[in-house]
Amino acid sequence: MSQPLKHYLHFGDASASDYAYLFSRTATIKHKFKTYEKHQPLVDRSLAMIFEKASTRTRISFEAGMYQMGGAVVHLTTGDSQLGRAEPIEDSAKVISRMVDLVMIRTYEQTKIERFAANSRVPVINGLTNEFHPCQILADLFTFIEQRGDVKHPLDCLKGKVVAWVGDGNNMANTWLQAADLLGFTVHVSTPSGYEVNHAIAGVKNTHCFKVFKDPLQACQGADLVTTDVWTSMGYEAENEARLKAFAAWCVDGRMMAQAKPEALFMHCLPAHRGEEVQAEVIDGPQSVVWDEAENRLHVQKALMEWLLLGRL
Numbered sequence: 001m002s003q004p005l006k007h008y009l010h011f012g013d014a015s016a017s018d019y020a021y022l023f024s025r026t027a028t029i030k031h032k033f034k035t036y037e038k039h040q041p042l043v044d045r046s047l048a049m050i051f052e053k054a055s056t057r058t059r060i061s062f063e064a065g066m067y068q069m070g071g072a073v074v075h076l077t078t079g080d081s082q083l084g085r086a087e088p089i090e091d092s093a094k095v096i097s098r099m100v101d102l103v104m105i106r107t108y109e110q111t112k113i114e115r116f117a118a119n120s121r122v123p124v125i126n127g128l129t130n131e132f133h134p135c136q137i138l139a140d141l142f143t144f145i146e147q148r149g150d151v152k153h154p155l156d157c158l159k160g161k162v163v164a165w166v167g168d169g170n171n172m173a174n175t176w177l178q179a180a181d182l183l184g185f186t187v188h189v190s191t192p193s194g195y196e197v198n199h200a201i202a203g204v205k206n207t208h209c210f211k212v213f214k215d216p217l218q219a220c221q222g223a224d225l226v227t228t229d230v231w232t233s234m235g236y237e238a239e240n241e242a243r244l245k246a247f248a249a250w251c252v253d254g255r256m257m258a259q260a261k262p263e264a265l266f267m268h269c270l271p272a273h274r275g276e277e278v279q280a281e282v283i284d285g286p287q288s289v290v291w292d293e294a295e296n297r298l299h300v301q302k303a304l305m306e307w308l309l310l311g312r313l
């Protein structure tokens with residue numbers, strides 16, 4: 001049966017109830033993967049992946065995930081398609097979405113993915129834009145639930161928790177704010193001045209879901225999760241030198257982790273730069289769950305693709 005057309009362009013494109021379903025479905029799908037049980041609800045379906053920026057995790061998790069679910073994948077980049085030769089996004093969307101069942105896009109401005117979705121006959125997934133990275137936050141939340149909660153009541157362990165965001169007010173930070181707003185936790189944000197998070201971009205109306213701190217040590221105080229990201233995101237490379245100076249005090253180290261709760265977790269979406277945004281003692285230390293976090297991209301995105309194409313099962 002065909003489903004009403006849904007896109008996943010930012011974290012607000014699913015409700016709290018959808019997330020409760022997606023997290024418990026992810027647990028089922030992950031269990032099957034770990035016990036070598038086939039899970040192939042997407043036989044004969046195909047996914048087009050469009051990358052205008054580099055990727056390791058996003059590409060492999062979507063590509064392997066689609067094959068494991070019985071489907072197929074087409075991989076396009078700006079350089080090897082007409083996308084790089086100024087074919088209008090609207091025309092590309094109309095053509096591509098007549099030939100595949102699902103599209104994943106990694107690009108620059110959020111408006112580009114919105115224009116594509118507005119002209120697509122099939123669901124479109126945001127695989128990272130300048131503004132948002134919802135698939136990563138989906139994986140991060142599932143990892144937190146696995147470590148600290150109960151997949152039967154997945155949202156319960158998130159309520160009232162504190163996530164410390166140390167670093168750039170970037171696509172990851174915006175998406176954390178959206179998740180906090182929807183799922184009832186608080187983000188303690190500390191960025192250098194000039195790199196603040198902008199809750200209007202995130203579309204967050206409830207300003208109680210985040211608190212801004214000048215001092216990253218204070219942001220980490222009492223946190224249940226400390227997380228960070230690269231100082232220079234893709235597309236901002238020209239600012240690298242200025243950012244290296246501005247962010248020097250925003251490196252997550254043992255002192256920051258010591259301010260958080262003793263059972264606090266550390267996450268990083270990767271790729272990481274040890275000695276810049278995080279010290280090796282933290283990312284390679286006992287509180288870090290970065291490898292589970294990376295693996296969980298595979299499992300959450302399988303649940304997401306299945307939900308977009310087949311609804312709740």
Ligand code: CP
Pocket residue numbers: 054055056057058059128136269270271
């Ligand atoms: N975290 C993440 O999206 O990684 P990639 O850039 O390797 O896809």
Ligand code: NVA
Pocket residue numbers: 128129170171172229230232233234269270271
């Ligand atoms: N904020 C980073 C995330 C990389 C996965 C970027 O946009 O480059």
